[in-house]
Amino acid sequence: MSLHQRLRAATASSHQGLEDALDWRARVATLPGYRALLARFHGFHAAYEPAIGLALADEAFWGPRRRFAALAADLAHLGMPDAEIATLPLPSAVTFADEAAAMGALYVLEGSTLGGQVIGRHIGAVHGLTQAGLAYYRAHGRQTGVMWNAFRARLDRLSGDPEAEAAALATGxxxxxxxxxWLCAPDSSAACGAG
Ligand code: HEM
Structure with a gap:
């Protein structure tokens, strides 16, 4: 099994659990609900992106995968003042010891751009958004498949190195x-289902 296949198998139940708990259709049904969900992602990306970027130390690969600025732009478009965006809650800081650990975490964030295409189309249709306000979910847009394949290719360069595989599986x-x-925390202004 490649590292990607192992990561996919190891996190399949977590993906299902997140999908079930998130109840995304209900949360994005109103603009305030959608904004509150983006605010939670904003905090998560604020904590994880610097740590991933530092450990990867490869701006050409990592730069186009940052989505923190897209979150801030979407929130601003949806009427959140800059001062409020700047003081949104953050989860605990994380650090990644090496590239493999960072790739395990990035697997989750990059993978979310796949299902995110479905969710983004739904939000766009419900709220009449096309570009502005939808940048986070549009993510790589038409390049989604290309970006995912490039991500998997880099991930699978770590295949066969037991230490790297263990690190990526643990952080994934x-x-x-x-x-x-984080998305289901009580202060996320929306209830998450069981899971
Ligand atoms: C923030 C929440 C989510 C995260 C972090 C996440 C993460 C991931 C990851 C890591 C993958 C890649 C799986 C692989 O290795 O092939 C993936 C794929 C996918 N996810 Fe999610 N996901 C999330 C929410 C959702 C939701 C709510 C849906 C439901 C619409 C969804 C639908 C999908 C679909 C359709 C794929 C593509 C499966 C494929 O083409 O093989 N995801 N997601």
């Missing part, structure tokens, strides 16, 4: 769990 599952807990 931990990141899924951390994201579920």
């Amino acid at each position: 599952t931990a990141t899924f769990d951390a994201l579920r807990i």
